[in-house]
Amino acid sequence: MSPRGRVSSLLPDFPWDTIASVKVRAAAHPGGIVDLSVGTPVDPVDPLIRTALNSVAAVPGYPTTHGTPELRAAAVDALKRRYGITGLEPAAVLPAIGTKELIAGLPRLLGLGAGDLVVIPEVAYPTYEVGALLAGAQVLRADGLTRLGPQTPALIYVNSPSNPTGRVLGVEHLRKVVAFARERGAIVASDECYLGLTWEGRALSLLDPEVCDGDHTNLLAVHSLSKTSNLASYRAGFVAGDPALVAELLEVRKHAGMMVPFPIQAAMTAALSDDAHEARQRERYRARRDVLRKALEAAGFRVDHSEAGLYLWSTRGEPCRTTLDWLADRGILAAPGDFYGPGASEHVRIALTATDERIAAAAERLAAG
Numbered sequence: 001m002s003p004r005g006r007v008s009s010l011l012p013d014f015p016w017d018t019i020a021s022v023k024v025r026a027a028a029h030p031g032g033i034v035d036l037s038v039g040t041p042v043d044p045v046d047p048l049i050r051t052a053l054n055s056v057a058a059v060p061g062y063p064t065t066h067g068t069p070e071l072r073a074a075a076v077d078a079l080k081r082r083y084g085i086t087g088l089e090p091a092a093v094l095p096a097i098g099t100k101e102l103i104a105g106l107p108r109l110l111g112l113g114a115g116d117l118v119v120i121p122e123v124a125y126p127t128y129e130v131g132a133l134l135a136g137a138q139v140l141r142a143d144g145l146t147r148l149g150p151q152t153p154a155l156i157y158v159n160s161p162s163n164p165t166g167r168v169l170g171v172e173h174l175r176k177v178v179a180f181a182r183e184r185g186a187i188v189a190s191d192e193c194y195l196g197l198t199w200e201g202r203a204l205s206l207l208d209p210e211v212c213d214g215d216h217t218n219l220l221a222v223h224s225l226s227k228t229s230n231l232a233s234y235r236a237g238f239v240a241g242d243p244a245l246v247a248e249l250l251e252v253r254k255h256a257g258m259m260v261p262f263p264i265q266a267a268m269t270a271a272l273s274d275d276a277h278e279a280r281q282r283e284r285y286r287a288r289r290d291v292l293r294k295a296l297e298a299a300g301f302r303v304d305h306s307e308a309g310l311y312l313w314s315t316r317g318e319p320c321r322t323t324l325d326w327l328a329d330r331g332i333l334a335a336p337g338d339f340y341g342p343g344a345s346e347h348v349r350i351a352l353t354a355t356d357e358r359i360a361a362a363a364e365r366l367a368a369g
Contacts, residue, residue, distance in 0.1 A: 010133050015126055015339040022328045029331025034362040036292075036351040037333045039163070039310045041230040043284060043355075046277035049229065052270035053263045063262040065254045067095040067238075071265045074272040075238055079223075082275065083195060085207045085240075087214050092243040094250055095260040095268065098235035099193055099224040103127045106189060106220075107135035107155060109252050110245070116154040123165055123337070123344045125191065128157045141341060145180050152184045161194040161203050161308030164340050164349040168203045168307045174211045181218060187245065193224040193237075197282060199289065200307040207241055216241045227310060228278045229271040236260070236268045285310060288352045288359045295363035296350065304347070312350045313337075323348050330365040 019037065027033040066072070072090035079085040096102035104127050107118055118132035122141045132139045132155075142148060158177060160169035181188045190206035204211055207221045220241040226232035239246065253259075260268075271277070293303055293312055301314045316323050320336040327334050327348070335351075337344030354362070 007134070011130055012126070015335075019324065019333070019336065022324050023333050025325070026328040026331050026333040031331055031361060031365075033331055033333055034354060034358045034365070035333045036354055036362065037335045039227065039351045039353050041226065041232050042353055043230050043281060045230050045234075046271075046274075048274055048277060049231070049267045049270050053267040056263050056266045059262055061262075063259045063265060065259050066250055067093070067260060068265050068269065071095060071269045071272075074269045075223075075240065078272040079205070079207070079240065083205050083208065085205050085221075086209055087216065088207065088240055089243065092216070092246045093238055093240045094246050094253070095265060096237045096239060097258060097260055098226070099191070099222050099237035100127050101235070102222060102237060102239055103189075103191065104131045104134065107131045107137055109249055110155065110187065112137045112154050117151055119148065119153045119156040121157065121159055121162065123162070123341045124157070125159060125163045126339060128159075141343075145176060153186045156181055156186050156188045157191065158188060158206060159191040161198060162305070163191075163194060163309060164311055164335070164337070164344070165304065165313045166194075166306035166309040166311055168198065168201055171204055171210050174204060174206060178206070178212050178219065185218075187218050187220065189220045189222060191222045193222065193227060194309040195223070196228040196278060197285060197310060198308040199286065203308055216243070218242055218245065220245055225268060225271050228281060230281060231267065231271065234264050234267055236264055236271070238268075285352050288354070288356065291359050291363050292350065292352060295366040299366040299369070310352045312352070313347055314350050315347045317346060320345055320348050330368075332362050332365060
């Protein structure tokens with residue numbers, strides 16, 4: 001293959017490949033590894049959702065790219081019921097094959113390319129940058145609008161609650177982003193995958209009327225069922241917002257055959273229509289968070305932000321790779337902060353996504369020093 005054909009050459013190293021040796025080190029612990037490096041669910045999928053999945057498993061035809069009317073209506077109802085989002089029509093909802101796929105492809109799907117600027121948070125989920133690079137766009141890391149100066153971005157990513165930091169952006173900050181974007185004709189894409197896992201304070205959607213005054217023009221909100229409904233293996237997400245932008249995404253995705261499987265759509269509909277399973281899962285994570293946070297702070301860690309989400313953004317005031325080794329010696333694997341940007345070189349991201357038994361094991365090992 002010629003160098004011109006290697007798309008991978010545009011991209012950074014895959015982050016998790018860089019901690020393979022540390023994972024081996026942690027796995028050598030006599031009590032086994034406690035893997036807190038990835039936010040992957042470990043609790044079973046609720047029977048309600050599995051029943052819905054199985055109920056249409058015999059259907060042989062192609063699904064629609066736009067999703068079933070029932071799925072889109074369930075998404076609209078859930079966003080209103082859970083997060084207070086109003087004024088959204090089912091046509092302005094589009095299912096995705098997991099939100100990572102959507103984010104990685106969004107700049108290209110929106111027609112961005114060379115010469116376009118994509119703004120991402122200073123400490124950010126790596127796929128925001130990957131999507132921009134795949135489209136050939138420029139990337140700027142900025143948490144404040146003043147860093148943009150006179151530049152006119154094509155796309156601004158907002159992530160609240162944040163992965164990895166758990167930081168929640170206030171309503172005034174979000175309103176300023178919306179106003180700035182409207183002045184300059186930019187699209188704002190808000191990654192809201194952790195909105196249903198807020199532990200302290202209040203987190204708002206970009207589509208909340210308090211943020212956008214009920215006007216969804218040039219605004220997109222990305223939602224996932226991976227975290228709150230344990231559907232990571234189902235690859236179940238969706239985007240909602242500006243009807244014109246969603247219609248454009250739909251048109252392109254139809255041509256590309258980017259369809260969520262029909263049984264997954266049925267499972268998503270069931271998950272979005274039921275709040276009880278989500279509440280139970282949230283309480284599981286709350287309990288694990290309490291145990292792990294106390295253990296980390298007693299062991300000398302400082303936990304920053306982490307008001308929401310599935311992670312504790314933690315530091316010992318040293319290079320993150322040194323902390324990673326310290327944890328690995330105790331059989332605990334975390335994600336180094338430098339995965340998420342140069343401004344996070346002294347933090348590690350510690351996930352809550354482990355069984356109660358493994359969380360308790362991590363706490364015991366931290367207490368032992």
